[in-house]
Amino acid sequence: MINEDYTPEAVILANGEYPTHTLPLRILEEAKFVACCDGAANEYISRGHTPDVIIGDGDSLSPEYKERFSSIVHQIADQETNDQTKAVLFLQEKGFRKIAIVGATGKREDHTLGNISLLIDYMKEGMEIRTITDYGVFMSVNGTQTFESHPGQQISIINFGAKGLKEEGLVYPLSDFTNWWQGTLNEAIADEFTIHCTGEYLIFLAFV
Amino acid sequence: MINEDYTPEAVILANGEYPTHTLPLRILEEAKFVACCDGAANEYISRGHTPDVIIGDGDSLSPEYKERFSSIVHQIADQETNDQTKAVLFLQEKGFRKIAIVGATGKREDHTLGNISLLIDYMKEGMEIRTITDYGVFMSVNGTQTFESHPGQQISIINFGAKGLKEEGLVYPLSDFTNWWQGTLNEAIADEFTIHCTGEYLIFLAFV
Structure with missing residues:
Protein backbone atom coordinates (compact mmCIF):
# COMPACT_ATOMS: atom_id res chain seq x y z
CA MET A 1 0.00 0.00 0.00
CA ILE A 2 1.25 3.43 -0.94
CA ASN A 3 0.80 5.98 1.81
CA GLU A 4 1.85 9.46 2.78
CA ASP A 5 4.82 8.32 4.84
CA TYR A 6 7.55 9.17 2.47
CA THR A 7 11.02 10.03 3.62
CA PRO A 8 13.01 10.90 0.53
CA GLU A 9 16.75 10.39 0.40
CA ALA A 10 17.07 13.71 -1.41
CA VAL A 11 14.90 16.68 -2.38
CA ILE A 12 14.95 18.71 -5.59
CA LEU A 13 13.81 22.32 -5.46
CA ALA A 14 12.74 22.99 -9.04
CA ASN A 15 12.31 26.24 -11.00
CA GLY A 16 8.57 26.78 -10.47
CA GLU A 17 6.94 28.75 -7.68
CA TYR A 18 8.52 28.42 -4.25
CA PRO A 19 6.29 26.15 -2.12
CA THR A 20 3.85 27.76 0.32
CA HIS A 21 2.06 24.70 1.73
CA THR A 22 3.43 23.28 4.97
CA LEU A 23 3.97 19.76 3.57
CA PRO A 24 6.40 20.60 0.72
CA LEU A 25 8.03 23.19 3.00
CA ARG A 26 8.56 20.57 5.72
CA ILE A 27 9.97 18.07 3.22
CA LEU A 28 12.43 20.71 2.09
CA GLU A 29 13.27 21.65 5.68
CA GLU A 30 13.92 18.05 6.74
CA ALA A 31 15.78 17.04 3.59
CA LYS A 32 19.08 15.23 4.06
CA PHE A 33 20.31 16.39 0.66
CA VAL A 34 18.94 19.33 -1.35
CA ALA A 35 19.58 19.84 -5.06
CA CYS A 36 18.44 23.31 -6.17
CA CYS A 37 17.74 24.05 -9.82
CA ASP A 38 19.55 27.32 -10.30
CA GLY A 39 16.40 29.36 -10.91
CA ALA A 40 15.26 28.44 -7.39
CA ALA A 41 18.57 28.83 -5.57
CA ASN A 42 18.39 32.57 -4.90
CA GLU A 43 15.22 32.30 -2.88
CA TYR A 44 16.32 29.14 -1.09
CA ILE A 45 19.57 30.78 -0.03
CA SER A 46 18.00 34.11 0.88
CA ARG A 47 15.67 32.20 3.23
CA GLY A 48 18.76 31.13 5.15
CA HIS A 49 19.37 27.69 3.67
CA THR A 50 22.41 26.24 1.93
CA PRO A 51 21.81 23.76 -0.89
CA ASP A 52 24.05 20.73 -1.24
CA VAL A 53 24.30 21.28 -4.96
CA ILE A 54 23.02 23.85 -7.46
CA ILE A 55 22.17 22.36 -10.84
CA GLY A 56 22.44 24.66 -13.83
CA ASP A 57 24.85 27.15 -15.27
CA GLY A 58 24.48 29.41 -12.24
CA ASP A 59 23.37 32.29 -14.47
CA SER A 60 20.19 32.76 -12.47
CA LEU A 61 22.18 33.26 -9.26
CA SER A 62 22.82 36.76 -7.94
CA PRO A 63 26.46 37.85 -8.52
CA GLU A 64 27.13 37.55 -4.77
CA TYR A 65 25.72 34.01 -4.50
CA LYS A 66 27.37 32.99 -7.76
CA GLU A 67 30.75 33.72 -6.24
CA ARG A 68 29.97 32.40 -2.77
CA PHE A 69 28.47 29.13 -4.00
CA SER A 70 30.59 28.56 -7.10
CA SER A 71 32.04 25.36 -5.63
CA ILE A 72 28.65 23.64 -5.51
CA VAL A 73 27.32 24.80 -8.90
CA HIS A 74 27.14 21.73 -11.09
CA GLN A 75 26.62 22.34 -14.77
CA ILE A 76 25.26 19.63 -17.06
CA ALA A 77 25.38 20.47 -20.75
CA ASP A 78 22.46 18.66 -22.34
CA GLN A 79 19.92 20.38 -24.53
CA GLU A 80 17.65 17.34 -24.46
CA THR A 81 16.72 17.62 -20.79
CA ASN A 82 15.37 20.34 -18.52
CA ASP A 83 16.85 21.41 -15.17
CA GLN A 84 14.58 19.13 -13.16
CA THR A 85 15.80 16.08 -15.08
CA LYS A 86 19.41 17.24 -14.81
CA ALA A 87 18.96 17.29 -11.03
CA VAL A 88 17.41 13.80 -11.13
CA LEU A 89 20.30 12.46 -13.22
CA PHE A 90 22.82 14.04 -10.86
CA LEU A 91 21.16 12.43 -7.84
CA GLN A 92 20.81 9.09 -9.60
CA GLU A 93 24.54 9.09 -10.26
CA LYS A 94 25.15 9.80 -6.57
CA GLY A 95 23.14 6.67 -5.72
CA PHE A 96 19.90 8.34 -4.61
CA ARG A 97 16.74 6.59 -5.75
CA LYS A 98 13.92 7.92 -3.56
CA ILE A 99 13.47 11.60 -4.33
CA ALA A 100 10.90 14.30 -3.64
CA ILE A 101 10.53 17.21 -6.03
CA VAL A 102 9.06 20.47 -4.73
CA GLY A 103 8.59 23.81 -6.51
CA ALA A 104 7.96 22.10 -9.86
CA THR A 105 4.69 23.82 -10.74
CA GLY A 106 2.94 27.16 -10.55
CA LYS A 107 4.65 29.22 -13.22
CA ARG A 108 4.59 28.50 -16.96
CA GLU A 109 1.98 25.79 -17.51
CA ASP A 110 4.00 24.06 -20.23
CA HIS A 111 6.80 23.62 -17.68
CA THR A 112 4.27 22.25 -15.19
CA LEU A 113 3.03 19.72 -17.76
CA GLY A 114 6.57 18.75 -18.69
CA ASN A 115 7.79 18.39 -15.12
CA ILE A 116 4.83 16.25 -14.08
CA SER A 117 4.94 13.96 -17.12
CA LEU A 118 8.64 13.31 -16.53
CA LEU A 119 7.68 11.25 -13.46
CA ILE A 120 6.70 8.48 -15.90
CA ASP A 121 10.16 8.50 -17.45
CA TYR A 122 11.92 8.55 -14.07
CA MET A 123 9.92 5.47 -13.03
CA LYS A 124 11.14 3.65 -16.15
CA GLU A 125 14.68 4.41 -14.95
CA GLY A 126 13.94 2.66 -11.66
CA MET A 127 13.65 5.88 -9.65
CA GLU A 128 10.97 6.38 -7.01
CA ILE A 129 10.07 10.05 -7.32
CA ARG A 130 7.12 12.09 -6.08
CA THR A 131 6.26 15.66 -6.91
CA ILE A 132 4.79 17.47 -3.93
CA THR A 133 2.93 20.68 -4.81
CA ASP A 134 0.94 23.14 -2.70
CA TYR A 135 -2.19 21.13 -3.49
CA GLY A 136 -1.21 17.47 -3.40
CA VAL A 137 1.17 14.75 -4.50
CA PHE A 138 1.81 13.42 -8.00
CA MET A 139 3.35 10.01 -8.45
CA SER A 140 3.85 7.61 -11.33
CA MET B 1 -1.80 31.58 -40.40
CA ILE B 2 -2.73 31.62 -36.75
CA ASN B 3 -1.77 34.84 -35.02
CA GLU B 4 -2.37 36.71 -31.81
CA ASP B 5 -5.27 38.74 -33.20
CA TYR B 6 -8.09 36.94 -31.57
CA THR B 7 -11.34 38.63 -30.76
CA PRO B 8 -13.48 36.07 -28.99
CA GLU B 9 -17.25 36.23 -29.15
CA ALA B 10 -17.37 35.31 -25.46
CA VAL B 11 -15.00 34.87 -22.54
CA ILE B 12 -15.11 32.27 -19.77
CA LEU B 13 -13.59 33.15 -16.41
CA ALA B 14 -12.75 29.74 -14.94
CA ASN B 15 -12.16 28.60 -11.36
CA GLY B 16 -8.35 28.84 -11.27
CA GLU B 17 -6.29 31.83 -10.22
CA TYR B 18 -7.60 35.23 -11.25
CA PRO B 19 -5.46 36.49 -14.16
CA THR B 20 -2.69 38.98 -13.42
CA HIS B 21 -1.10 39.41 -16.86
CA THR B 22 -2.35 42.36 -18.94
CA LEU B 23 -3.35 40.21 -21.94
CA PRO B 24 -5.91 37.92 -20.22
CA LEU B 25 -7.08 40.91 -18.17
CA ARG B 26 -7.65 42.96 -21.33
CA ILE B 27 -9.51 40.09 -23.00
CA LEU B 28 -11.76 39.90 -19.97
CA GLU B 29 -12.20 43.68 -19.89
CA GLU B 30 -13.13 43.91 -23.58
CA ALA B 31 -15.36 40.82 -23.62
CA LYS B 32 -18.76 41.17 -25.21
CA PHE B 33 -20.13 38.31 -23.13
CA VAL B 34 -18.64 36.94 -19.90
CA ALA B 35 -19.53 33.54 -18.43
CA CYS B 36 -18.13 33.18 -14.90
CA CYS B 37 -17.66 29.79 -13.33
CA ASP B 38 -19.15 30.30 -9.90
CA GLY B 39 -15.87 29.88 -8.04
CA ALA B 40 -14.55 32.92 -9.90
CA ALA B 41 -17.64 35.12 -9.72
CA ASN B 42 -17.02 36.65 -6.27
CA GLU B 43 -13.73 38.20 -7.30
CA TYR B 44 -15.00 39.29 -10.73
CA ILE B 45 -17.97 41.04 -9.15
CA SER B 46 -15.99 42.56 -6.30
CA ARG B 47 -13.69 44.11 -8.92
CA GLY B 48 -16.71 46.05 -10.18
CA HIS B 49 -17.79 43.83 -13.07
CA THR B 50 -21.09 42.14 -13.79
CA PRO B 51 -20.98 38.75 -15.52
CA ASP B 52 -23.56 37.91 -18.17
CA VAL B 53 -24.04 34.50 -16.68
CA ILE B 54 -22.71 32.57 -13.67
CA ILE B 55 -22.30 28.84 -14.34
CA GLY B 56 -22.56 26.56 -11.33
CA ASP B 57 -24.79 26.01 -8.37
CA GLY B 58 -23.94 29.43 -6.97
CA ASP B 59 -22.73 27.87 -3.74
CA SER B 60 -19.37 29.59 -4.04
CA LEU B 61 -21.04 33.02 -4.21
CA SER B 62 -21.21 35.21 -1.12
CA PRO B 63 -24.74 35.30 0.37
CA GLU B 64 -25.13 38.91 -0.80
CA TYR B 65 -24.09 38.16 -4.39
CA LYS B 66 -26.08 34.94 -4.41
CA GLU B 67 -29.24 36.95 -3.82
CA ARG B 68 -28.33 39.89 -6.04
CA PHE B 69 -27.28 37.76 -9.00
CA SER B 70 -29.70 34.85 -8.59
CA SER B 71 -31.35 35.65 -11.93
CA ILE B 72 -28.16 34.99 -13.90
CA VAL B 73 -26.99 31.87 -12.04
CA HIS B 74 -27.31 28.98 -14.45
CA GLN B 75 -27.04 25.53 -12.96
CA ILE B 76 -26.16 22.52 -15.10
CA ALA B 77 -26.50 19.18 -13.36
CA ASP B 78 -23.92 16.90 -14.95
CA GLN B 79 -21.40 14.94 -12.96
CA GLU B 80 -19.48 14.02 -16.10
CA THR B 81 -18.21 17.53 -16.85
CA ASN B 82 -16.42 20.23 -14.90
CA ASP B 83 -17.49 23.87 -14.60
CA GLN B 84 -15.31 25.02 -17.49
CA THR B 85 -17.01 22.55 -19.84
CA LYS B 86 -20.44 23.49 -18.51
CA ALA B 87 -19.67 27.10 -19.44
CA VAL B 88 -18.51 26.00 -22.91
CA LEU B 89 -21.68 23.96 -23.44
CA PHE B 90 -23.82 26.89 -22.30
CA LEU B 91 -22.10 29.25 -24.75
CA GLN B 92 -22.24 26.69 -27.56
CA GLU B 93 -25.99 26.45 -27.08
CA LYS B 94 -26.21 30.25 -27.30
CA GLY B 95 -24.48 30.11 -30.68
CA PHE B 96 -21.00 31.22 -29.61
CA ARG B 97 -18.14 29.37 -31.28
CA LYS B 98 -15.04 31.50 -30.76
CA ILE B 99 -14.27 31.60 -27.07
CA ALA B 100 -11.38 32.65 -24.84
CA ILE B 101 -10.91 31.02 -21.46
CA VAL B 102 -9.02 32.90 -18.75
CA GLY B 103 -8.35 31.94 -15.14
CA ALA B 104 -8.18 28.23 -15.99
CA THR B 105 -4.83 27.45 -14.37
CA GLY B 106 -2.73 28.26 -11.33
CA LYS B 107 -4.43 26.36 -8.54
CA ARG B 108 -4.76 22.56 -8.30
CA GLU B 109 -2.51 21.12 -10.98
CA ASP B 110 -4.90 18.27 -11.81
CA HIS B 111 -7.53 20.92 -12.65
CA THR B 112 -4.95 22.73 -14.79
CA LEU B 113 -4.20 19.50 -16.69
CA GLY B 114 -7.87 18.75 -17.11
CA ASN B 115 -8.82 22.23 -18.26
CA ILE B 116 -6.03 22.41 -20.82
CA SER B 117 -6.63 18.93 -22.25
CA LEU B 118 -10.32 19.73 -22.74
CA LEU B 119 -9.33 22.09 -25.57
CA ILE B 120 -8.84 18.97 -27.71
CA ASP B 121 -12.40 17.84 -27.02
CA TYR B 122 -13.86 21.30 -27.68
CA MET B 123 -12.11 21.36 -31.08
CA LYS B 124 -13.76 18.03 -31.95
CA GLU B 125 -17.09 19.74 -31.23
CA GLY B 126 -16.28 22.42 -33.81
CA MET B 127 -15.49 25.10 -31.24
CA GLU B 128 -12.55 27.48 -31.61
CA ILE B 129 -11.31 27.98 -28.08
CA ARG B 130 -8.08 29.35 -26.67
CA THR B 131 -6.92 29.33 -23.07
CA ILE B 132 -5.03 32.49 -22.19
CA THR B 133 -2.93 32.22 -19.04
CA ASP B 134 -0.54 34.63 -17.34
CA TYR B 135 2.30 33.06 -19.34
CA GLY B 136 0.96 32.37 -22.81
CA VAL B 137 -1.77 30.90 -24.98
CA PHE B 138 -2.82 27.27 -25.33
CA MET B 139 -4.75 26.16 -28.39
CA SER B 140 -5.74 22.86 -29.92
Missing part, protein backbone atom coordinates in the same frame (compact mmCIF):
# COMPACT_ATOMS: atom_id res chain seq x y z
CA VAL A 141 2.55 4.09 -11.00
CA ASN A 142 2.85 0.88 -12.99
CA GLY A 143 0.00 -1.60 -12.73
CA THR A 144 -2.37 -2.46 -9.90
CA GLN A 145 -1.75 -0.57 -6.69
CA THR A 146 -3.49 0.25 -3.39
CA PHE A 147 -3.32 3.74 -1.91
CA GLU A 148 -4.02 5.04 1.56
CA SER A 149 -6.65 7.80 1.49
CA HIS A 150 -9.18 9.62 3.62
CA PRO A 151 -12.92 9.70 2.96
CA GLY A 152 -13.75 12.41 0.44
CA GLN A 153 -10.11 12.88 -0.62
CA GLN A 154 -9.87 14.28 -4.15
CA ILE A 155 -8.08 11.90 -6.51
CA SER A 156 -7.11 12.33 -10.16
CA ILE A 157 -5.76 9.62 -12.44
CA ILE A 158 -4.02 10.55 -15.67
CA ASN A 159 -3.61 7.64 -18.01
CA PHE A 160 -0.32 7.05 -19.81
CA GLY A 161 -1.41 4.02 -21.76
CA ALA A 162 -2.66 1.77 -18.95
CA LYS A 163 -5.25 -0.84 -19.97
CA GLY A 164 -8.10 -2.47 -18.11
CA LEU A 165 -8.43 0.40 -15.63
CA LYS A 166 -10.85 -0.45 -12.81
CA GLU A 167 -11.32 1.16 -9.43
CA GLU A 168 -12.14 -0.12 -5.98
CA GLY A 169 -12.99 2.47 -3.34
CA LEU A 170 -13.43 5.49 -5.62
CA VAL A 171 -16.72 7.33 -6.20
CA TYR A 172 -16.58 7.37 -10.03
CA PRO A 173 -15.75 4.39 -12.27
CA LEU A 174 -12.49 4.27 -14.20
CA SER A 175 -12.10 3.18 -17.80
CA ASP A 176 -9.25 3.28 -20.32
CA PHE A 177 -9.24 7.07 -20.50
CA THR A 178 -7.80 8.64 -23.61
CA ASN A 179 -7.81 12.29 -22.51
CA TRP A 180 -6.31 13.68 -19.33
CA TRP A 181 -9.42 15.32 -17.90
CA GLN A 182 -11.43 12.10 -17.93
CA GLY A 183 -9.73 10.74 -14.82
CA THR A 184 -9.71 13.98 -12.85
CA LEU A 185 -12.10 14.94 -10.04
CA ASN A 186 -12.55 11.48 -8.59
CA GLU A 187 -12.91 10.94 -4.86
CA ALA A 188 -11.89 8.32 -2.31
CA ILE A 189 -14.72 6.68 -0.40
CA ALA A 190 -12.79 5.50 2.66
CA ASP A 191 -9.30 4.85 4.06
CA GLU A 192 -7.89 3.15 1.00
CA PHE A 193 -8.61 2.57 -2.65
CA THR A 194 -7.18 0.31 -5.34
CA ILE A 195 -6.55 0.90 -9.00
CA HIS A 196 -6.47 -2.25 -11.11
CA CYS A 197 -4.75 -2.15 -14.50
CA THR A 198 -1.69 -3.05 -16.51
CA GLY A 199 0.55 -0.23 -17.65
CA GLU A 200 1.49 3.22 -16.52
CA TYR A 201 -0.43 6.15 -15.12
CA LEU A 202 0.03 9.24 -12.98
CA ILE A 203 -1.96 9.71 -9.84
CA PHE A 204 -2.63 12.96 -8.00
CA LEU A 205 -3.64 12.72 -4.36
CA ALA A 206 -4.96 16.10 -3.27
CA PHE A 207 -4.35 17.17 0.33
CA VAL A 208 -8.09 17.87 0.73
CA VAL B 141 -4.77 22.20 -33.52
CA ASN B 142 -5.58 19.52 -36.08
CA GLY B 143 -2.98 18.91 -38.77
CA THR B 144 -0.50 21.17 -40.50
CA GLN B 145 -0.65 24.78 -39.42
CA THR B 146 1.43 27.96 -39.60
CA PHE B 147 1.74 30.27 -36.59
CA GLU B 148 2.87 33.84 -36.26
CA SER B 149 5.75 34.17 -33.80
CA HIS B 150 8.62 36.39 -32.78
CA PRO B 151 12.28 35.38 -32.84
CA GLY B 152 13.18 33.52 -29.67
CA GLN B 153 9.54 33.00 -28.66
CA GLN B 154 9.15 29.96 -26.40
CA ILE B 155 6.93 27.29 -27.96
CA SER B 156 5.71 23.98 -26.55
CA ILE B 157 3.92 21.26 -28.49
CA ILE B 158 2.01 18.56 -26.63
CA ASN B 159 1.11 15.64 -28.82
CA PHE B 160 -2.37 14.12 -28.68
CA GLY B 161 -1.76 11.37 -31.21
CA ALA B 162 -0.52 13.41 -34.18
CA LYS B 163 1.70 11.53 -36.64
CA GLY B 164 4.50 12.63 -38.93
CA LEU B 165 5.33 15.68 -36.81
CA LYS B 166 7.88 17.93 -38.51
CA GLU B 167 8.77 21.54 -37.86
CA GLU B 168 9.76 24.48 -40.03
CA GLY B 169 11.08 27.55 -38.26
CA LEU B 170 11.65 26.03 -34.81
CA VAL B 171 15.04 25.57 -33.15
CA TYR B 172 14.60 21.91 -32.13
CA PRO B 173 13.28 19.10 -34.38
CA LEU B 174 9.86 17.56 -33.75
CA SER B 175 9.07 13.87 -33.88
CA ASP B 176 6.06 11.76 -32.91
CA PHE B 177 6.43 12.50 -29.21
CA THR B 178 4.91 10.03 -26.79
CA ASN B 179 5.38 11.97 -23.55
CA TRP B 180 4.30 15.56 -22.88
CA TRP B 181 7.68 16.98 -21.92
CA GLN B 182 9.34 15.98 -25.18
CA GLY B 183 7.77 18.82 -27.14
CA THR B 184 8.25 21.50 -24.51
CA LEU B 185 10.93 24.20 -24.46
CA ASN B 186 11.14 24.72 -28.21
CA GLU B 187 11.76 28.15 -29.70
CA ALA B 188 10.69 30.08 -32.78
CA ILE B 189 13.49 31.23 -35.07
CA ALA B 190 11.68 34.08 -36.81
CA ASP B 191 8.27 35.66 -37.50
CA GLU B 192 6.45 32.44 -38.27
CA PHE B 193 6.80 28.71 -37.97
CA THR B 194 4.93 25.72 -39.36
CA ILE B 195 4.06 22.39 -37.82
CA HIS B 196 3.48 19.60 -40.33
CA CYS B 197 1.52 16.54 -39.25
CA THR B 198 -1.77 14.71 -39.38
CA GLY B 199 -3.79 14.53 -36.18
CA GLU B 200 -4.27 16.55 -33.06
CA TYR B 201 -1.95 18.40 -30.73
CA LEU B 202 -1.91 21.26 -28.25
CA ILE B 203 0.37 24.19 -28.75
CA PHE B 204 1.53 26.69 -26.13
CA LEU B 205 2.81 30.04 -27.36
CA ALA B 206 4.55 31.78 -24.47
CA PHE B 207 4.35 35.56 -24.30
CA VAL B 208 8.14 35.71 -24.01
